[in-house]
Amino acid sequence: MVLYFPLQGKYYITFLSKNVILLLFFPTEKRSNWVYIFPTSWYDIDCESKPQLTHLTDHNKKKEEILSWKETNHAGAAVPIDEKIQLHADRGEIVPSRAILKTPAQIEMIRKSADLNTAVLDEVAKHIRIGMSTAEIDEIVYRFTTEHGGIPAPLNYQGFPKSVCTSLNNEICHGIPDENIMIQDGDIINVDVSTILNGYFSDASRMFKMGNVSERAERLVRVTEECVKLGLEAAKPWGHLGDIADAINTHARANGYSVVEDIGGHGVGLEFHEDPFVSYVTPKGSEMLLVPGMMFTIEPMINEGSPDFFVDEDNDWTVYTIDDGLSAQIEYMVLVKEDGVEVLTK
Numbered sequence: 120m121v122l123y124f125p126l127q128g129k130y131y132i133t134f135l136s137k138n139v140i141l142l143l144f145f146p147t148e149k150r151s152n153w154v155y156i157f158p159t160s161w162y163d164i165d166c167e168s169k170p171q172l173t174h175l176t177d178h179n180k181k182k183e184e185i186l187s188w189k190e191t192n193h194a195g196a197a198v199p200i201d202e203k204i205q206l207h208a209d210r211g212e213i214v215p216s217r218a219i220l221k222t223p224a225q226i227e228m229i230r231k232s233a234d235l236n237t238a239v240l241d242e243v244a245k246h247i248r249i250g251m252s253t254a255e256i257d258e259i260v261y262r263f264t265t266e267h268g269g270i271p272a273p274l275n276y277q278g279f280p281k282s283v284c285t286s287l288n289n290e291i292c293h294g295i296p297d298e299n300i301m302i303q304d305g306d307i308i309n310v311d312v313s314t315i316l317n318g319y320f321s322d323a324s325r326m327f328k329m330g331n332v333s334e335r336a337e338r339l340v341r342v343t344e345e346c347v348k349l350g351l352e353a354a355k356p357w358g359h360l361g362d363i364a365d366a367i368n369t370h371a372r373a374n375g376y377s378v379v380e381d382i383g384g385h386g387v388g389l390e391f392h393e394d395p396f397v398s399y400v401t402p403k404g405s406e407m408l409l410v411p412g413m414m415f416t417i418e419p420m421i422n423e424g425s426p427d428f429f430v431d432e433d434n435d436w437t438v439y440t441i442d443d444g445l446s447a448q449i450e451y452m453v454l455v456k457e458d459g460v461e462v463l464t465k
């Protein structure tokens with residue numbers, strides 16, 4: 120329904136609740152004032168006849184609320200992003216700081232970093248073989264990245280000794296490449312590549328199924344792929360991180376698997392790891408608001424058995440499943456846009 124304001128006068132409009140609008144009208148010509156109460160779902164003012172709304176007191180914020188709620192019904196309307204974020208903050212939601220929203224110029228630079236990161240993963244895919252050591256994967260990553268003007272982000276990151284993470288079978292993540300670790304027939308391995316190009320960061324990982332993989336490993340990798348796909352589909356501007364988590368966690372559990380809770384994804388782009396922390400077990404509608412310009416990773420770790428883990432005592436990095444069950448992970452880096460979510464690392 121379209122609401123017209125055909126008469127000259129002052130209109131005061133406010134929300135009685137999220138769902139109910141109060142409209143007061145003081146016509147210029149007549150003495151009688153009008154009061155309307157109607158549902159917000161009716162609020163769809165025709166722009167041509169839209170009057171200048173005036174406000175009784177300091178109700179500017181209310182006006183913004185009205186515009187914002189209106190906009191949620193009409194994708195694409197131009198309400199300044201800061202005001203819209205503020206509205207969500209006023210409702211008690213977790214909102215991103217300005218610092219983690221990327222500018223168009225930054226996005227272009229980060230996109231180049233992500234393109235190189237994808238090319239590194241393609242190079243690994245081309246060369247990965249049974250019988251090869253994980254140190255050889257590290258060499259491929261180091262050589263290809265530096266030859267293309269990049270720096271492998273993991274190298275020396277908080278003391279990490281190599282250029283890439285290689286995590287096999289029961290290793291959840293952060294496996295350190297080693298010349299004594301050989302890829303064997305039937306292994307599943309996650310190769311996690313992160314790149315710095317001209318100071319901008321990117322991050323993505325793939326699963327590789329080596330040779331004759333067991334039915335159980337095959338199924339875990341397939342379900343992990345499905346989880347990430349469903350997580351991506353659940354990611355919408357002005358939705359929440361919890362929407363992604365819920366889609367992932369629900370599908371993993373429906374298949375008898377668990378999602379690692381205490382290790383998650385992260386904001387990325389200007390730094391390797393930025394805000395927010397991205398959980399994959401939180402409920403729908405919870406966690407940080409998804410605002411255009413945000414960039415973060417979707418990288419759930421899906422376990423066959425328990426979600427619990429322990430960290431290698433000797434190297435302080437490699438994370439293993441507590442019950443020795445298999446674990447799989449796929450990582451994409453995404454950009455939230457006005458009209459959806461773009462994967463920057465294919």
Ligand code: MF3
Binds near residue numbers: 273274279313418450
């Ligand atoms: N994608 C992984 C992460 O964000 C990459 C870790 S690299 C390491 O945690 F150096 F931190 F191990």
Ligand code: CO
Binds near residue numbers: 322418
């Ligand atoms: Co990451």
